[in-house]
Amino acid sequence: MTKFDLVVKGGTIATASDIFKADIGILDGKIVQIGEQLDGGAQTIDASGKYVLPGGIDSHVHISQPSGDGIVMADDFESGTRSALFGGNTTIMPFCLQEKDRPMREALNAYHELAEGNCYTDVSFHLIVSDPTDSLFGQELPALAADGYSSFKVFMTYEGLRLNDAEILKTLDVARSTGATVMVHCENEDAIRFLIARHEAEGDVAPRAHASTRPVAVEREATHRALTLAEIVDVPVVIVHVSNGEAMEEIARARSRGIKVVGETCPQYLMLTADDLDGMDWEGAKFVCSPPPRDKAAQEECWRGIETGIFDLFSSDHCPFRYDDERGKRSPKGLESFRHIPNGIPGVETRLPILFSEGVMKGRIDLPRFVALSATNHAKTYGLYPEKGTISIGADADIAIWDPTIKRTIRHADLHDGADYSPYEGIEITGWPTTVILGGRLMVRDGALVGKKGDGTYRSARAKSTKTI
Numbered sequence: 001m002t003k004f005d006l007v008v009k010g011g012t013i014a015t016a017s018d019i020f021k022a023d024i025g026i027l028d029g030k031i032v033q034i035g036e037q038l039d040g041g042a043q044t045i046d047a048s049g050k051y052v053l054p055g056g057i058d059s060h061v062h063i064s065q066p067s068g069d070g071i072v073m074a075d076d077f078e079s080g081t082r083s084a085l086f087g088g089n090t091t092i093m094p095f096c097l098q099e100k101d102r103p104m105r106e107a108l109n110a111y112h113e114l115a116e117g118n119c120y121t122d123v124s125f126h127l128i129v130s131d132p133t134d135s136l137f138g139q140e141l142p143a144l145a146a147d148g149y150s151s152f153k154v155f156m157t158y159e160g161l162r163l164n165d166a167e168i169l170k171t172l173d174v175a176r177s178t179g180a181t182v183m184v185h186c187e188n189e190d191a192i193r194f195l196i197a198r199h200e201a202e203g204d205v206a207p208r209a210h211a212s213t214r215p216v217a218v219e220r221e222a223t224h225r226a227l228t229l230a231e232i233v234d235v236p237v238v239i240v241h242v243s244n245g246e247a248m249e250e251i252a253r254a255r256s257r258g259i260k261v262v263g264e265t266c267p268q269y270l271m272l273t274a275d276d277l278d279g280m281d282w283e284g285a286k287f288v289c290s291p292p293p294r295d296k297a298a299q300e301e302c303w304r305g306i307e308t309g310i311f312d313l314f315s316s317d318h319c320p321f322r323y324d325d326e327r328g329k330r331s332p333k334g335l336e337s338f339r340h341i342p343n344g345i346p347g348v349e350t351r352l353p354i355l356f357s358e359g360v361m362k363g364r365i366d367l368p369r370f371v372a373l374s375a376t377n378h379a380k381t382y383g384l385y386p387e388k389g390t391i392s393i394g395a396d397a398d399i400a401i402w403d404p405t406i407k408r409t410i411r412h413a414d415l416h417d418g419a420d421y422s423p424y425e426g427i428e429i430t431g432w433p434t435t436v437i438l439g440g441r442l443m444v445r446d447g448a449l450v451g452k453k454g455d456g457t458y459r460s461a462r463a464k465s466t467k468t469i
Contacts, residue, residue, distance in 0.1 A: 003040035004032070005440055011047025011401060014367040015054070015390050016376040024052065026397040029439040034393065043442070045435060047401050053371055054390050055090025055398035055436065056352050057378035059126075060183075060240060060264065060315030062344060063094040064114045071342050072327040074320035074418040077118040080348065081456055083417035084121050084318075085443055087349035088433030090398035091122045091388055091459065093378075095153060100131050100160075104140045108149065112458065119456030121438060122398075124384065126151045126183065130160070132167040137174055145178035148460030151382050152180055153240075156222045157187035157290065158343075165229060172233040181382060182230075183238040186222035186247065187214060187291060196339055205337040207284030211274035211292035213338075219291050220246040227254040227261060236260035238381065241317050243269045243291040245301030248310045262381050264313035267347055267354045268293050269302045271424060285329040287423055288341045289319065306373065307364055313381065314373040316351040319344025320419040346419040350410055356402065357429040383461035397440040406432040 004025040012021055013034070025033035025041070063080040067073050075083070084092045096111040098104045104127060115123055127144065129136070129152050141152065154171050155161040163171065168184070175182045195213040199205065204212075223239055227250060230237035239251060242265050251263045272293035277284035287293065305311040321342045322328035334340040352374055359365040365373070371390075379389025387396050408414075408429045412422040436444040443451030 002042050003027070004038070004042065006043045006045065006397070006437070006442070007038050007041030008045045008047050008052055008399065008401070009038065011050050011052035013052045013391055014371050015392070016368050016372040019367055024391065024399070026440045029397055031391060031393055031395050031397050034391070045401070050434070051367065051402040051404060052391070053400050053402060054375040055400050055438065056088045056374045057091045057093070057384070057389055058084060058089050058316050058318065058348055058351060059093040059313060059378040059382055060266070060317045061092045061094045061348055062319040064111070065095060065097050066099060067321070067342055070327060070331060070333070071321070074322045074328065074346065075318075076418070077115045077123070078120075078453055079416065079418040080318070081118070081120040081123065082449070083349040083415060085436055085438075085451075086416050088352045088400035088402065088436060089121055089348065090400070090436065090438045091124065091384065092348065093124050093126055093382060095126045095128050097128045098130050102131070104136060104144060108144070115458060117454045120443060120451060120453060121456045122459045123456060124382065124459045124461050125149060126153050128153045128161070129163065129171050130155070132163055132170065137170045141174045142178050145174070145180045148462065150178070150180040150461045151183060153183040153185070155185045156226065157185060157189040157192060159189065162189050165225070168226070168229050169233060172230060172235050172237070176233055176235040181236065181238060183240050184226040185240055186219055186226050188218040188222045191218045191221070200337065207282060207288055207338050207341060208274070208278040210288045210338045210341065211277050214290060214292050216244045216246050216294065216298070219243060220250060223247040223250040227251070227259060230261070231257065231259050236262065238262040238264060240264045240315070241266050241269070241291060242305070242311070243302070244294050244298040248301060248305050251310055262313060263305065263311045264315050265302050265305060265311045266315055266317045267351055268317070268345060268423065270299055270358065271354060271427065273299070276423070282330065282335060285334065285341045286323050286421055287345060288329070288338065288343055289317065289345045290343045303364060306359065311373070312377045314351070314355055316347040317344070318346055318348035320346035320417055322420045324420055345423045346417050347423065349415050349417060350422065350424050353429045353432050354424065354427070356431045361404065361430045384459065388459070397437055399437040400433040401435040402431055403434045404431045406430070406434070408432055
């Protein structure tokens with residue numbers, strides 16, 4: 001008698017708190033039983049010798065986002081979610097960018113149209129606040145938060161995107177009243193513009209200058225200021241893509257004062273350095289992102305943050321542009337100066353293999369910590385838990401089965417995004433997800449795509465004023 005749509009048998013299951021061997025019974029897209037010797041599945045997956053983990057949640061992804069005149073992002077929802085899926089992810093959270101003089105609701109409706117029917121993973125959207133009007137703060141954001149769009153991102157850098165302190169305070173205040181979460185990109189734009197002017201006056205305009213015009217000090221100061229503003233409003237805040245120990249210290253000090261802070265870092269701050277931006281023939285443009293990669297000492301500090309709990313989230317900040325493309329990194333305008341190079345690098349597919357290989361397999365973190373950083377904490381921070389981010393009765397059957405014996409070299413030719421390079425080309429990886437299940441549906445089996453475009457859907461988040469992780 002068939003009791004389950006699918007049974008995953010014989011694997012080692014890990015959650016953010018436990019490791020144990022058991023079978024998983026799945027019915028109607030949900031996990032309905034966890035136990036030994038489960039039978040009666042219409043389909044059965046043998047996970048013997050493998051790790052059975054919650055599907056990854058990448059809560060910091062840029063897809064189909066307006067990027068400036070003549071510049072086109074390399075991934076749409078089809079290619080971006082397909083790439084995420086092969087990297088062991090079952091949910092991604094891209095950003096809906098509100099452009100100037102356009103209602104946020106209108107921008108959001110257009111973004112939904114881009115995603116509809118094109119996704120291989122589930123998606124949930126953050127809102128970028130870039131046109132801080134009275135109607136946005138008084139009407140649009142509260143209404144959207146009530147509809148489940150309960151995470152807002154603000155920038156302290158990029159002319160045309162950045163908000164001033166008063167506008168950030170207003171955004172934080174809306175979050176406080178609605179239970180939404182605010183993510184902050186922390187870099188001091190005025191200091192950056194000062195350093196850019198100095199570099200250009202000296203004729204120092206190659207990609208390497210991107211890093212030296214965004215030094216640690218501009219991130220540290222902005223991090224301190226963002227945390228101070230959150231303290232004034234008395235609201236939790238997420239500090240995204242932290243790249244160095246000094247910004248980490250600001251997070252630790254804020255926590256010691258009782259401020260609720262979620263810290264996030266990304267693979268580029270573990271695997272790349274500013275020296276990578278010094279490539280010949282403008283090749284350093286491949287590594288231009290903000291904040292920029294730092295040095296080896298900063299890498300070790302970021303690993304310390306992962307190991308000790310300074311960081312709660314490990315995200316890709318996937319922001320892909322093609323390199324050898326006039327609409328990408330080598331646009332004619334971009335070749336004039338580093339400041340015109342589109343900011344961002346691809347990485348949604350390699351995020352988890354890098355953390356698994358460099359973290360779990362090298363003994364820096366254990367499996368529960370990997371699960372927390374890759375899935376559970378994302379779900380808890382952004383209102384998707386307990387349906388997502390864990391393996392438990394009643395949760396969505398979003399599962400990634402990892403083979404820890406696989407050894408692979410990262411090559412862009414083997415990846416599935418829309419870019420034409422990987423910043424992690426040539427890195428040796430141990431461990432890779434071989435089978436991915438989304439809502440009980442087999443999407444990737446033994447490394448081959450078996451699901452279809454449109455199997456992924458939009459998932460609404462819940463606003464909660466006391467999120468804990």
